Every structure is written in structure tokens, then in C-alpha cells.
Amino acid sequence: xxxxxxxxxxxxxxxxxxxxxxxxxxxxxxxxxxxxxxxxxxxxxxxxxxxxxxxxxxxxxxxxxxxxxxxxxxxxxxxxxxxxxxxxxxxxxxxxxxxxxxxxxxxxxxxxxxxxxxxxxxxxxxxxxxxxxxxxxxxxxxxxxxxxxxxxxxxxxxxxxxxxxxxxxxxxxxxxxxxxxxxxxxxxxxxxxxxxxxxxxxxxxxxxxxxxxx
Numbered sequence: 001x002x003x004x005x006x007x008x009x010x011x012x013x014x015x016x017x018x019x020x021x022x023x024x025x026x027x028x029x030x031x032x033x034x035x036x037x038x039x040x041x042x043x044x045x046x047x048x049x050x051x052x053x054x055x056x057x058x059x060x061x062x063x064x065x066x067x068x069x070x071x072x073x074x075x076x077x078x079x080x081x082x083x084x085x086x087x088x089x090x091x092x093x094x095x096x097x098x099x100x101x102x103x104x105x106x107x108x109x110x111x112x113x114x115x116x117x118x119x120x121x122x123x124x125x126x127x128x129x130x131x132x133x134x135x136x137x138x139x140x141x142x143x144x145x146x147x148x149x150x151x152x153x154x155x156x157x158x159x160x161x162x163x164x165x166x167x168x169x170x171x172x173x174x175x176x177x178x179x180x181x182x183x184x185x186x187x188x189x190x191x192x193x194x195x196x197x198x199x200x201x202x203x204x205x206x207x208x209x210x211x212x213x214x
Contacts (some may be wrong), residue, residue: 006214007061007158011054012115014208015134021119024200028166030180030192033124040122049124050083050194052134052201053112054158055141058164062155065188068102069151077151077191081132081197092187093131103162105153106144112137132197156185158211161198162206 053064070077084100086093094117098109118132143153161183168181171191182191183198190198 006054007059007209010208011061011158011205014205017204017207020200020203025119025121025196027179028183028191028195028199030178032178032180040076040124040127040129040165042137044127045122046127047086047093047096047131048084048128049086049093049100049131049133049207050081050197051097051112052081052118052122052197053101053130053137054058054135055139057140057155062160063161064105064153064155065190066150066152067152067188068148071135071146075140078110078192078194079188080135080194082150083130083132085128094133096133097133097135104146104150105141107137107141107148111141113174118197118204121193121196130193130197132199132201153190158209160185162202162209162213164202166195 026046034192054065055115056062064082065079065212068078068080080212081095082101082104084104086096090096090099094114098112098114101107101112101154102109112135114133118134120130120131145153164183164185166181166183168179170177170179172178180191180195182189182195184190
């Protein structure tokens with residue numbers, strides 16, 4: 001069993017590394033996006049933010065995910081990080097990530113410390129420009145999810161995330177077939193924008209954390 005303080009120390013130290021950026025995103029990009037322009041219109045793009053939230057449990061760090069409710073939207077039923085669209089009441093995108101996390105999971109945003117911003121990502125299919133943030137909470141949070149938006153909340157050990165292998169398959173999405181690489185944790189398949197974000201997170205921290213886990 002790993003020492004929790006050692007993992008946290010290595011993790012926090014790893015966050016000081018430079019962001020890998022698009023090099024990491026491209027590892028998990030769906031085939032259909034390879035020839036799609038990543039340029040976007042600043043005046044019409046929808047700004048949003050998501051949160052990669054971690055907490056300690058049983059001498060390990062856990063990363064929190066949500067499964068979106070099946071509501072007929074473009075990302076219906078998919079695995080994601082908590083987050084959503086920027087609203088005028090938000091001071092900045094960091095506040096968007098915190099507010100949406102609280103609204104979707106019931107976790108008190110005041111207890112979350114934002115540690116780092118990751119590389120923003122444009123999603124052409126929904127015209128969202130997503131800014132990911134990494135945050136931590138100093139206790140295992142109780143979940144009171146908004147069932148209108150979230151079907152399930154689950155966590156994955158950081159050690160398991162760092163050892164994850166990527167595979168590829170064709171997903172059926174809104175009568176379309178999309179070939180894409182993905183991560184799988186038990187029955188949960190993470191692909192698309194969430195996988196691209198997770199890929200950068202893994203590349204950012206693996207050089208430090210693998211010293212503990214390998």
C-alpha cells in the first residue's frame with residue numbers, strides 16, 4: 001500500500017510541469033476529427049469548463065467522473081468530468097467549473113482547491129470551447145447528484161489511471177458511427193473530449209507518479 005502523503009507530494013510536484021497540450025490531445029482524438037478544422041469563432045463559440053477533481057481515500061488519490069443523463073443531448077449518456085457552460089454570473093471559467101461541479105454532484109465548491117488549468121479544447125460537434133481545471137478536496141465527498149443531468153458518479157484510483165491502456169472501437173452516436181480510441185475502467189468507456197483531456201492529465205503527471213507506482 002502506498003503512503004498517501006508521498007503520493008500527494010509527487011502529484012502536486014508533477015503539476016508544476018509544463019503542459020503537454022495538443023500532443024496529448026491528438027493521442028485520443030476521434031478519427032472523424034482528424035480532418036476537421038480546430039479554428040473557432042470567438043463571437044459564437046460557447047465557453048465552458050470542466051473539473052478533474054481528486055480526493056484521498058485508503059492511501060490513494062481518486063479521480064471523479066460522471067456519467068451524463070440520457071437526455072437526448074449531443075453528449076447524452078457519455079462519461080465526462082463535471083462541468084458545463086459559462087454563465088454571466090460566473091466571474092471566470094474557474095468559477096464555472098466549481099459551480100457546475102456543485103450543481104451536478106452536490107460537492108460544496110467552497111471546499112475545492114483549484115490547482116492548475118489544463119489546455120483548452122475546442123469541440124466542433126457542439127461548438128464548445130472547454131477549459132479543464134484540476135482540483136482537490138481534502139476529504140471524501142458525499143455525493144448528492146442532480147439526476148436531471150447526471151446518471152452516475154464514480155471514481156478511479158490514480159494508479160489505475162496511469163496504468164490504463166488505450167484501445168479503439170467504433171461508437172454508435174446519434175445514428176453515426178465514430179471510430180475513436182478510448183480508456184476503459186471496468187464498464188466505463190471514456191472517449192472523445194473527455195479522453196483527450198484525460199490524456200493530457202496523464203502525460204502531465206506520469207513522470208513523477210510512476211516513480212511510486214511502477
